[in-house]
Amino acid sequence: MIRTFDQHTIRQIKELSGLWEFQPIKKVQPLPEEYNYQLPVPSCWEMHPDFLTYRGLAAFRKKVNIDQAGTIQLEFKGVSHTAIVYFDGVEKTTHYNAYTPFKVVIPNVSKGEHEVVVVVDNRFIENSSLHIPNDYYTYGGIIRPVVLEEVSEVFINRIECIPIKEQDQWFLDVSVWIQNISAYQRKVLVKGSVASRTFDMDSVQVDPTREVILKSRIFIENVVEWTPSQPTLYHVTIQLVEADNDDMIDDQVERVGFRTITTENEAIQLNGGEKVLIKGFNRHEDHPTVGASIPFSLIVKDLELIRDMGGNAIRTSHYPNDELFLDLCDEMGFLVWEENHARGLSLERMQHPLFREQCEQVNKEMVENHINHPSIIMWGILNECASNTEEGREMYKEQLEQIRAMDQSRPLTFASHQRDKELCFDLVDIVSFNLYPGWYTDENPSELADQARRWQIS
Missing domain, CATH: 3.20.20.80 (Glycosidases)
Structure with a gap:
């Protein structure tokens, strides 16, 4: 399970949960040819009887099928503690820290079967300042979900939504990051909706291999505020449209609650008034x-x-x-x-x-x-x-x-x-x-x- 709500209707996504091949290793290279174990992803390898106290390097391998040639994005929600990601034997990215997500975009992927290998390291080593022995246990493994996404060459990288309350009226500051990994300049339109409100964020030219940010403040009527007793949530949908032909090429859905947090008069306030204990x-x-x-x-x-x-x-x-x-x-x-x-x-x-x-x-x-x-x-x-x-x-x-x-x-x-x-x-x-x-x-x-x-x- 990735999230409690669907984030895409246009972008095709696949959760890579299930059994992955697994092999403890002594060094990163060369990658193992044989994998003698299977472990579920997501999970911690300490849950396997042979690795109850294992602290070291290990490789996870998964075969994936790509239905259509093009660009994919792999997202890892959490790998403990350091990860090196390979696709078809080629290193694509590294990541430090078990508890934050990371992504890697891989262009020009052919249709058919491919191999994902993740080398995971949960050792306490000299080049780690944060991953050190603690009074809580630090596990090893791919501990949170992995997602494979088929994306266009121009796609939505992320969305940020900040609720603003001014004179008892609610606004939403929406920022959209759009990335172009192609070799050509691309013109796209950005459209959105929240509650019963639809809006256009303008068109933008995105230069080759660059990212642009579009920002807009949206007035929202009849808002039900988010509170602990009534945690009302709204979906914010952003769609990316190719300007030349009106084709919808990407989308992303985020979820927001309209609430503000302030700290005045030595107290924490919710939505400008209610003190929070x-x-x-x-x-x-x-x-x-x-x-x-x-x-x-x-x-x-x-x-x-x-x-x-x-x-x-x-x-x-x-x-x-x-x-x-x-x-x-x-x-x-x-x-x-x-x-x-x-x-x-x-x-x-x-x-x-x-x-x-x-x-x-x-x-x-x-x-x-x-x-x-x-x-x-x-x-x-x-x-x-x-x-x-x-x-x-x-x-x-x-x-x-x-x-x-x-x-x-x-x-x-x-x-x-x-x-x-x-x-x-x-x-x-x-x-x-x-x-x-x-x-x-x-x-x-x-x-x-x-x-x-x-x-x-x-």
Whole structure:
């Protein structure tokens, strides 16, 4: 299952779930000729009895049939932790980080059978600043769905939809990224619809091998606002039309909820008025029988248990979560603090030569892929890292500024355990403490909360 709603009617897509051939390997090259195992995708290889504690390299192989010659796009929703993707034996892309999706476009694919190989590495190695031993287990495998899409040479890369409320009227700021991988300039029209409103976003010339962005603000009448008690959702459909012949060549559907989040008068407000009291849980993607590859039924069970206990919120500690989980939070009215993949890092770890680059990539992919989810009410970074140092403060500042530049519609936060030594609270919209009375300490919870209120203003 890819998403809880269909994202395309024109673009042909195929989920590559099922059994893939599998082989542990000692080095990336050469790729194995023999595969002695079969493992389900998505899954974690630790669920197989022979690989309960395996940490290393492994290759997954899948034969795929292409019905029509042309361009394909492979999307991987999550590979833990580093992936190298081969198509017909040729390396096409690499990706670092288990918890964000990535794509690769492959042109000029002939009709017929082809081979996809993914080399997966879950080792703790020197060139990884974020994937390190933790107090939670990091699994190996293709842990989230894989999708094969047949795309035209000019196609919709992504859509961003930001709801805006002005003087009790609702608008939707729509941005569409259009990519042209052909050798020729192409002119396309962009058409859209949301609720009962249809709109044209204009025509645009897209130069060869380039990407353009179209933006438009759409007024929407009679909006039912998204709230936890009434999580109303709307589909935004974007269609790409060839200007020369009016052929519809691509489409994409996103889903939005009309809501705003503000932080005024020391409170979080929803839709400009209602104060939000967050009651919830930190949630890891981990389960004794499936590891980090959580099936739909168990995601639903998690959310039903949270709701049964009176919770209304989830923090995705300490990495971006599966889009199926976020889709369900949208539908069920949960509030989400989504967090990047970096936790408990000392200043020495934060000074790793690849730390800035790898964090920037994770932040970018987290926001770009999940920005349309109304359930996400805040972005978080760098859980319990060196925010008590001047050098650490510079890195917190960089990452918060990066995310704020991508999305001004949500507040920013991070969880601190530095108490009165904290140096970064002035950089965020929401001050957040991790406190452990009765767990790591014998402190009185009420007295500790009173102290925390003083720390944030000290």
